[in-house]
Amino acid sequence: MSETESITARSLTLQEPPLSRDQDALQGGEKVDNVSRHPPSDQGHPAGKPSFAQLVGSRPSRQHDPAFLVAFGKGEDDCLDPKEWPLSKRxxxxxxxxxxxxxxxxxxxxxxxxxxxxxxxxxxxxxxxxxxxxxxxxxxxxxxxxxxxxxxxxxxxxxxxxxxxxxxxxxxxxxxxxxxxxxxxxxxxxxxxxxxxxxxxxxxxxxxxxxxxxxxxxxxxxxxxxxxxxxxxxxxxxxxxxxxxxxxxxxxxxxxxxxxxxxxxxxxxYGPVLLHRHATKLRKTTGEERWWHPHEDIRIDFKSIVTKHLARPLLMLTTEPMVTCLCLYASFVYSLVYMALQLVALVFARNYMYGSVVSTLPFLGMFVGVVAVGLPLTLANQPYYFKMVDMNGGKPVPEARLPPVLGGGVLVTAGLFIFAWTGRGDQPWIAPTIGLSLLGGGFNSVFQNCLNYLVDTYGIYAASASSANTILRSILAACLPFAIEPMFDHLGSAKATSILGAFAGAFIPLPIIFIKLGPELRRRSRMTPKET
Missing domain, CATH: 1.20.1250.20 (MFS general substrate transporter like domains)
Structure with a gap:
């Protein structure tokens, strides 16, 4: 579930060109799509990347003195940085x-x-x-x-x-x-x-x-x-x-x-808001009106909001194979949780004749799977990911996020089939509950690491890729639960759940395909940074 790498406030320094500082002050990446301000110029902007003005359609603004920019990493201002707060406070x-x-x-x-x-x-x-x-x-x-x-x-x-x-x-x-x-x-x-x-x-x-x-x-x-x-x-x-x-x-x-x-x-x-407030405080306490921060010049831009959260995500869903496939996979496993709200109650109420409260207890097994299986699977991959990033000069390596997706996919598929064929009422309750535990662990691993892959891959467009996932997963999770009871009534719990297991199994090779083809797909994409 980590979408933060595209929306994290970076430390600011006075040695950077003014425009780059402005971008970082607005938290870098695609977050600037939600706001618009008026940068002095695009001079010094890295070649091959969209300029700040191009991203938000800004107009020229008044000039600011770089020496009076309020920024993290400047002595007393550094204590404002939430990343430098004591660990206990964080x-x-x-x-x-x-x-x-x-x-x-x-x-x-x-x-x-x-x-x-x-x-x-x-x-x-x-x-x-x-x-x-x-x-x-x-x-x-x-x-x-x-x-x-x-x-x-x-x-x-x-x-x-x-x-x-x-x-x-x-x-x-x-x-x-x-x-x-x-x-x-x-x-x-x-x-x-x-x-x-x-x-x-x-x-x-x-x-x-x-x-x-x-x-x-x-x-x-x-x-x-x-x-x-x-x-x-x-x-x-x-x-x-x-x-x-x-x-x-x-x-x-x-x-x-x-x-x-x-x-x-x-x-x-939020770093920019804290620095904005500090700049206002410095102007009042020192009488020096030249203290400033870029966040003071931003405004909500309705057009850019529509672009970021609707138009561009839909475009990426239909034209970017990595977004299409991984969003579909992540959204499918996400919707399984909401399909389970209907399926688990039906299985344990009708097949096991449990009451309404007891028939929901197996969700505890699913939660245990998230904690005891899914979380360790994701954390176990962290050293490998850090190693690959260090070998890549500190730049993200999206393919290093995918091993837990492969393992999680196997768990989701196995969990669905175990639940399907042990939940017919002729096996102890613990058997289908084990299947639910594997489903919960696999869901957590697949969903979180698919999002991490998209964030690493799309850089400044990561927020749009995440929005594409939000749109698709919400649609699937809202619609698919309506199919559960008709499937249960016409096919029985075993066959109905096995169909879901077959769909989950079809996605298992996906991370292997992207490990092999991911670098080439990124080179061909118009929306991925060249350095990834």
């Missing part, structure tokens, strides 16, 4: 970020066990009530288009606390709904606002960690993000024993607590 911030991301991801699945109860209350079918989960996930596709640029303009805190508060309000609206239309509207906007922590927390982690420790931090954070959808069904089932409306009330309570925690315990971590 760990506390990481825990806060993980907690708020857990709340938002929990909301995507907490209502799934309540579908039957809601269907009875409103006189409709359980198939229709799948929309309560699918529309929340669909909101994830649209939310980042708003919250990402806000975080880059105003900072991480302001892009997290208000959306979490609004998530709480719409969760109350869901809990008090009197008709199906209001249920669906509230769930969609809950997902729209819940997308803020899911997308921006990863960027915030990139603000406080340097590249090597960041990989470990994001891997640990991913447990919280994956844990939400996997633990949500168990919590929701327990609440539904009393009333399904408490799934909304509990999510609202947690969202309000998370919003308050963000205000109280989360400092601002």
């Amino acid at each position: 760990c506390r911030v990481t825990l806060v970020l993980a907690a708020i991301a857990f709340v938002a991801s929990l909301g995507s699945s907490i209502t799934s066990p309540a579908q039957e109860a809601m269907a009875q209350d409103f006189g409709t079918s359980t198939q229709i009530m799948i929309f309560t989960s699918s529309l929340y996930v669909a909101g994830f596709a649209f939310g980042p288009s708003m919250w990402a640029p806000i975080s880059e303009l105003l900072g991480r805190r302001i892009s997290l606390a208000p959306p979490l508060f609004c998530l709480g309000l719409f969760s109350i609206g869901f809990a008090t709904s009197r008709n199906v239309a209001s249920l669906f509207i509230c769930r969609f906007f809950s997902g729209f606002f819940g997308a803020a922590p899911v997308s921006n927390v990863v960027a915030a982690l990139g603000d406080i960690y340097k590249p090597k420790p960041r990989g470990v931090a994001v891997s640990l954070y991913s447990i919280a993000v994956v844990g939400g959808p996997l633990l949500g069904p168990l919590i929701g089932a327990a609440l539904t024993e009393y009333t399904w409306r408490w799934t909304g009330y509990l999510l609202a309570i947690l969202s309000f607590v998370a919003s308050g925690l963000t205000v109280v315990a989360l400092p601002e971590v």
Whole structure:
């Protein structure tokens, strides 16, 4: 799940040309697509790469004195750099970020066990009530288009606390709904606002960690993000024993607590905003008006937001083989989690005759797989990746990200087939639960490292590649769960799950193909940096 390498604030130095400093101050890479400012000129811009002005369509602005640029790495200003904070402080911030991301991801699945109860209350079918989960996930596709640029303009805190508060309000609206239309509207906007922590927390982690420790931090954070959808069904089932409306009330309570925690315990971590504030402070305290920072000249550019989050991602999905294949694979394994919300409940309720709460307990096995299998598989590859990067002169080596994808693909396929043929009710419950554990471990490994590969490959366009993945995975995760119950009814659980296993198995050779052909595909691409 690590998307931070394209959105990390880099250290700034006075020896660089003014334009390069401006780009770094805006966090480098494609993040400048969400904002526009007015650089002095494009002089000194590296050949062969898009200029800053070309990326955002800027006009010339007033000149600034480079000697008065407020930047990290300049004596007392260096203490402002979140990457230089004490480790204990960064760990506390990481825990806060993980907690708020857990709340938002929990909301995507907490209502799934309540579908039957809601269907009875409103006189409709359980198939229709799948929309309560699918529309929340669909909101994830649209939310980042708003919250990402806000975080880059105003900072991480302001892009997290208000959306979490609004998530709480719409969760109350869901809990008090009197008709199906209001249920669906509230769930969609809950997902729209819940997308803020899911997308921006990863960027915030990139603000406080340097590249090597960041990989470990994001891997640990991913447990919280994956844990939400996997633990949500168990919590929701327990609440539904009393009333399904408490799934909304509990999510609202947690969202309000998370919003308050963000205000109280989360400092601002976005480098450009911190330097902007420091420049303002220096002008007031010293009386010297020449102190400046490039972030002061930025503004939200609607056209560039559309380009970055819609037009270019769709173009990359249809013209870049690496984006098409890896986004499809990552999105498929991501959607398996949401298909499992329907499949696991059906298997253990119908084949094993378990009650609503007990039939959701196997999700704990899936979560154990994420922690005990997927996380170690990803971390075990870190030394190899660091070695390859060092051999490549410190530049990213995308193919070094792929070994865990290969291992994860085998685990996903094996887990699906084990679950398919041991979950017919004639085997102990532990057998299909082991299959779910392998599925969880494989999902975490495949999904996170596919994203890492795209970030390493596309450099300044990494955010668009990640947006392409967000769009596709949200569409698949919102739509595919509707197929589970009809497949279960017509084919049986074994054959229905085996079809999913066959699709997963077809993707297993993909990382091997990209290890062989990846360098040549990058050379032919118009969107990859020449140095990768």
